Amino acid sequence: MKLYGSYTSPFVRHVRIVLLETGLDCEFIETDQTGSAAQSPTQRVPFLQDGDIFLTDSASIIKYLREQVGQDYCKTAKELDELCLVSTLMDATVNLFFIKRDGVDISGIPYLQRQAARIHTTLKELNQLPLPDSAPYTDAHIRLACFIGWAKLRSQVDFSAYPALEKFYTKANQHPHFQATQPPQS
Ligand SMILES: N[C@@H](CCC(=O)N[C@@H](CS)C(=O)NCC(=O)O)C(=O)O
Structure with missing residues (x-):
């Protein structure tokens, strides 16, 4: 494989x-x-x-x-929806990151402003969800922690406005699987 x-x-x-x-x-x-x-x-x-x-x-x-290996993947509609929220967030943020890196000023383009607004409304929603402070993590939680790590690495989000997400990430990042998959910090 x-x-x-x-x-x-x-x-x-x-x-x-x-x-x-x-x-x-x-x-x-x-x-x-x-x-x-x-x-x-x-x-x-x-x-x-x-x-x-x-x-x-x-x-x-x-x-x-x-x-x-017989493990569940998004067993409930609610868990799948949380995963979809994180995927939408990740898609929109990665998309804007690449566009800005190509030199586009996103402030004058209505669709890109909608992408930016979508990122913040989704972060606000996720910040209000009950989030665990230790394993086991669902796939939605794993994806959320991966997103936060990437957004910090690329300086794409100021997480001071989302304290619950910051707290969740600090704990998740201590888990051995997150430690073992840290992105290169350059
Ligand atoms: N829906 C896809 C999204 C994957 C994705 O956006 N990958 C990014 C890397 S973070 C990529 O390869 N982007 C290249 C591009 O958009 O040109 C998935 O979940 O696998």
């Missing part, structure tokens, strides 16, 4: 944590944008190859890995 990804992507980090939780054997192949454009129709990482199986999204990859 081969997982293609980068060490900075929060989507990939979620998959790497699930690999640690499941104990499955998987080769990690570091893949840049040229590699993902050549090998995946989404032109994104992560993607996974296991024999005839080719999966192109972190959600399907995580479901596939958990199924192999």
Whole structure:
């Protein structure tokens, strides 16, 4: 089994944590944008190859890995909805990060302002949810901690406005699986 990804992507980090939780054997192949454009129709990482199986999204990859060891993946609609909230947040923030990095001034573009507003309303909602201060974490929680780590690394969110998220992240980040998958801090 081969997982293609980068060490900075929060989507990939979620998959790497699930690999640690499941104990499955998987080769990690570091893949840049040229590699993902050549090998995946989404032109994104992560993607996974296991024999005839080719999966192109972190959600399907995580479901596939958990199924192999009999673990649940978003058992309730509520948990799935929390995961979807985090995925929407992550998509919008990563999208704006790349656009700003290409030199676009997002302040004059209405759709990009909606993306920025979506990020803040979603963070506000997540900040009000009951969040655990220790394992076990659901996939929504793991993804949220991966997002916060990435957003801090890239300086994309000021978390002083979201104290519950900051508190949740401080604890989650001490967990061995989060320690083992820290993105490079450069
Ligand atoms: N829905 C996808 C999103 C993956 C994603 O956005 N990956 C980013 C890295 S953090 C990427 O490869 N972006 C490249 C691009 O948008 O050109 C998933 O969950 O796997």
